[in-house]
Amino acid sequence: MALLSISEPGQSPKRSQAKKYALGIDLGTTNSLVASASADGPCVITDQDGAALLPSVVAYLGKDKPEPVLVGEPALKHAEHISSVKRLMGRGASDIKHKLSYTLVEPETGGMPLIETQAGLKSPVEVSAEILKVLAARGKSYLGKELGKEVDKECDGEIDGIVLTVPAYFDEAQRQATKDAARIAGLKVLRLLSEPTAAAVAYGLDKKLEGNVIIFDLGGGTFDVSLMRLEKGVFEVLATGGDTALGGDDFDRAIMRWVQEESKVEPKQEQIAELSSIAREAKHTLSNKDAVELNFSGWSGILSRENYYQLVDPLIELTLKACRRVLRDAAMKVDEITDVVMVGGSTRSPRVQEKVERFFQRPLLNELDPDQVVALGAAIQADILVGNKYDSDLLLLDVNPLSLGIETMGSLVEKIIPRNTTIPVSRAQEFTTFKDGQTVMSLHVLQGERELVEDCRSLAKFELRGIPPMVAGAAVIRVSFQVDADGLLSVAAEEKSSGVKSSIVVKPSFGLEEKEIESMIKASHREAEHDRDLRRLKENEVDALRIIEAIDSALAQDAELLDTSELKALQQSLSALQETLKSGDADLIQQHSEALNELSATFAARRMDSQIKSAFTGKTLDEVDR
């Protein structure tokens, strides 16, 4: 409820000052959305054609093109486009198991692969930043218009902050990469929010859900399942599970493999995008038809629904397996679940619904648009975090999805924070040296459930230097882990007897280094500057043309008001401006426009005089007065 504000006598309340602008952004594998919360509730912001979904697709056309980067529908039309980049975020080249329609380059130093584009090599983080920029611009123009109206004042729609959603099962590196993308796009992230938690917020508030709720979130490329307890505004995640490389895309890929096997056609890289869209269409058709005919590269064949089920059932089984795991982690039985909420475009699949319904033995909730519900929840949370609803009692208690630990002797992982621990959390563990006189200890931070280092995901390596030489086992090294509400980890190490703190150089295994991020931010600023320069040039050109036209027409009518030298000077200045118009130099155009404007001032004044004179000529004072 909004508080009534009472202003001081003589002062009017300034609503526009208090209202802050926040957006919720769902950066999806296949589609992305932006939403905003207002007094009437949250809503998804559409583009000028009314489309809510922005395909998460980017095409780089090269710097010399008028539009060097395309995002969304226009990019889809372009042959060389980058899709499903979310799957590369915070991953290594060896993690990518499927064929892509674009070429990856593994950097020499290891880590996240780079993508070959017309504009050179691009990190998945930069590609994601392009998508975020377009969403933010969409949000900005909406906030500028709609909320400007609301506060009855022009408003620039400057965004104070965003809530950005990530799959609950995203690990540290994937979360960090996502947050870095927002930084490069120039956006302030108020919070990284788990997608199922965001969906629960939207459902919980809209449908007044309470109890033990399963959020089943199957998107284009990721799968999450969270078991949450909803109670009086507190949204508590009890357990979460999933797969960050399992989604509707994989259903498509199963069909693609089937086509390949049946047709014996090995698709070339440039055919992959085509085959993938054929597969996607077939998948949609099979939702309400018994069979579909497929045509690819001269081959044609029939895929029956039964066949299709054989292809995708193993994938759906994987999601159910994660559901079982989550129930077990929370020590809960199926009959203790009060509601099952379906989120993500792929939950539209009748087969998925059938299987999930059978597993939980209850009807599913899917009244809210499964594509939009995550962005809506993020917008609600963004509105609260930015400070527009300080009286809200909403409290989101999330968990870390995977155990965090450190490498110990024998390539074993010692868990420091087990999975499903409520965040934020800080934990410390003490280690010791194993050699006499050891002065350096290297620490390897890992994430995962397995016992061996090689089976877990490497997050970072760093060294604690300057340990005073002691006999083996005498030094006490305290390693502390802090996970914040975004699920992001920071690690510190200290030798206790000497107080030596680590001269830590964290080298993220699958992330970007601070230096790289900064240079990407600079590049992004340069692009923004370039855009600004381009706009200024356009504006100056339009101004110049307007002046030229006005003076041309004035000369055509009243050239006799000028003497020969004046006329000559004006004509010279006029043609000089026309000449500079070709230069593409915004400053020069402005200079010449101003010079022409000044020079024509006398002419304009004389024309004014002459017009007044002609208006008065031959009229009596009486007539003029009237």
Added chain:
Amino acid sequence: MTITNKNYFEIFSLPEGFDLDLNQLTAEYKSLQAQSHPDKFSGADDATRLQALQSSSIINDAFDTLKSPLKRAAYLLTLNGIDPEENDQNHLSESLLLQQIEWRDALDNATDEGDLNTIGHLKQEVIEEQQNCISEFHDCANAYNFVDAKPIYNKLQFIEKMLSEINRSEEKILDY
């Protein structure tokens, strides 16, 4: 008094002891998080936000510790000047050592679905033993006899490990 100077019982305004009202603990926990969670300080300066992060982390850890009987037991020992992890070899009784050999044998032989019943019985037996231990610890703690409570805690620790091994075998068979 700031939250860092309080012990976990004081944080939740609960009497220090093994007996604990879980509902009260949970309610106190949620109301404390509602005030301290970093999300409530989103627009604040860096120092305040760091403070919120630390307070909220402590509250989470305190809740995590007190809601689990095993962690609560260890924490009570620490508060009473006894290191729960201190290694003394004699804390496990001979009967328990014999018992665990028997349990482990049974567990090692359980490898497929036909053995799920056996595992289920074993689990039941270990859980019963755990309940007995918890009530023994409870009696000692209530009598402020933490010296005798220590070996019971170590036994509980041992049982916990046994239970997680049983769970792992079960999960392997059930393909979790």
